[in-house]
Amino acid sequence: MKDKAYYLDFGEKWTQDYIVYGSKNPKTNRQERYKVTRNQDDKFKCSCLAYMCGRSNPCKHITHIKSYLHIN
């Protein structure tokens, strides 16, 4: 099987997803959930609007996860 080498190319990269719960949405009565993704360089991304609009500024969800993990 030649496919193996393909997987080895990505062997050292990894990401870890964390789910952060936000406030309840009064319209849908559902709790908001945001996905914070961490990669191997300790770079963080978040799925919330504040992060998307804030460009590279970390949102409160990323800050929350960072303090939870004791990073910076």
Ligand SMILES: [Zn+2]
């Ligand atoms: Zn966020």
